[in-house]
Amino acid sequence: MVRTLAAMTVLALASVLPTAAQDLPSWNDGAAKKSIVDFVTAVTTQGGSDFVEPADRIAVFDNDGTLWSEQPMYVQLAFVLDRVKALAPEHPEWKDTEPFKSVLAGDMKGVAAAGMKGLVEIVAATHSGMTSDEFSRIATDWIASAKHPTTGKPYTSMIYQPMRELVSYLKDNGFKVFIVSGGGIEFMRPWTERVYSIPAENVVGSSIKTKYEMRDGKPAVVRLPEIDFIDDEAGKPVGIAKFIGKRPIAAFGNSDGDFQMLEWTTAGDGRRFGLIVHHDDGEREVAYDRDSHFGKLAKGLDEGPKRGWTIVSMKNDWKQVFPE
Template sequence: FAFVGSGSYAADPLPSWNDTATKAAIIDFVERVTREGSAGFVPPAERIATFDNDGTLWSEQPMYFQLAFAFDRVKAMAPQHPEWKDQQPFKGVLESDTKAVLAGGKKSLLEIVAATHSGMTSEDFERIVADWISTAKHPQTGRLYKDMVYQPMLELLAYLRANGFKTFIVSGGGIEFMRPWTEATYGIPPEQVVGSSVKTRFELRDGKPVIVRLPEIDFIDDKEGKPVGINSHVGRRPIFAAGNSDGDWQMLQYATIGRSPSFALIVHHTDDQREWAYDRDSHIGQLDQALDDATRQGWTVVDMKQDWKRIYPAQ
């Protein structure tokens, strides 16, 4: 007999989590901060939870999905840029020669981002992203990228919200790349999405108000940038933070050090059968210092292989 939707009294709020210590720790924390009159009680307004996106809420291999989006944009825009077929890094993208693209390092990637992520209005960019996310598929799984979100994490987000938490995304990914689809996918509205951004400018274009995306980075929401982004957009320290890489290390410190009750979760990619397995030596989602720190800080590490009953939602 399940009391569906009744928050902490639901029979099993996290059905896709195995009954391991990880699941028990999450439920224990949530029950503690929501029990009125207890020492650990936290008022609803302060129940801020922040989640990294890539590798924490959805997959990120063999490359960040936003990079796949950028590559697809280069291909879509190529007819308007005949010069690209002879010009790296665009040539490499058009010839699906990822090695040639990556050979140019960060500079090449920034060129691709500038060419594909700026010059248009925010509204136009929103439409472009919305079209892509509703159709683009991962080359290995054949799933829509947006269906490569983690079912256990969707349940965790819903469980926290049912218990009065306000859930935020705090990602190194583009803030305007995420906002068009995070509400439908994660139940997180645009105003609760924090990410990296380009500079923008307001103007009246033919009398119509628009926000123009400029080819210049404004803010990188990664590493030390994550607490800065949280302070700017949320204005409160989270009491719950989840990440999967060293890019989240400072956010986890910010949420937990000297702070009780608080909770930090690290999604450790240990399942090379159902997803991918990588950590200390990965060029994407490197998890090294934060993993070393987890024991010392009392952070909870999700072992995907052991702790998760399933990875992706049923299709």
């Protein structure tokens, strides 16, 4: 009888606890995977001291370098380069104005040095004057055909399989998952649901100002050549508070641009989780951190372990990097 009760207990627990072996197959067993499973188990076990109601299970993910490749440049940067060149004849001042000067000169180091702020400025200048619907069509068409400059694969196949599994694992355990990225919100929204199973309304990003007007007798939202919001560094907690309305209990990033998001998330009450993807695999991806123009990671490496954040070694913690 005792053995029967014990067996029934094991079966009951197996039916409610997260099934990490099944849901995280691309993760090697180790401290990183264990920290994820322990956290999810703690906040989803009803009656436990760390239990969190589903409505408050908010998880936020950076995009570039966290969910997909950001080397040798941000994907959205590749998207706007052709637009700068096409529009340059109408803007002779760009020859002497950064970051446009570097774009036209083919100086990618100069473009990278402008950072996310520079990228948003380029987007504002080259994608204003059109409606939001027109821009969405442009982004959709581009992402459907654009190829990674090194691998020749579609950018949408350069996503990280372990992180896609992690997104699904969290959703299966009652989490609401959001992207909180420095990239343009209207650039990401047309394809995030198809690629990550994260719907457009769960995407927070940088934006330019818009206005409502009538065009050809039809109402439209028109994009203006002015920066509205930069969702990077200290802007990420602001964006979360403004657009999501709740402090997350879990945050995932890969660079110092995500530091404040992880800091704010893990400073809240109750059980919290922060994770940084460290790009240390030069064979299967690209090894970079402190000296990289894209996805620089220095403060996070130094401070993350002290704050209890999980540092994921892409080389050691992931069985595979990209989908097969």
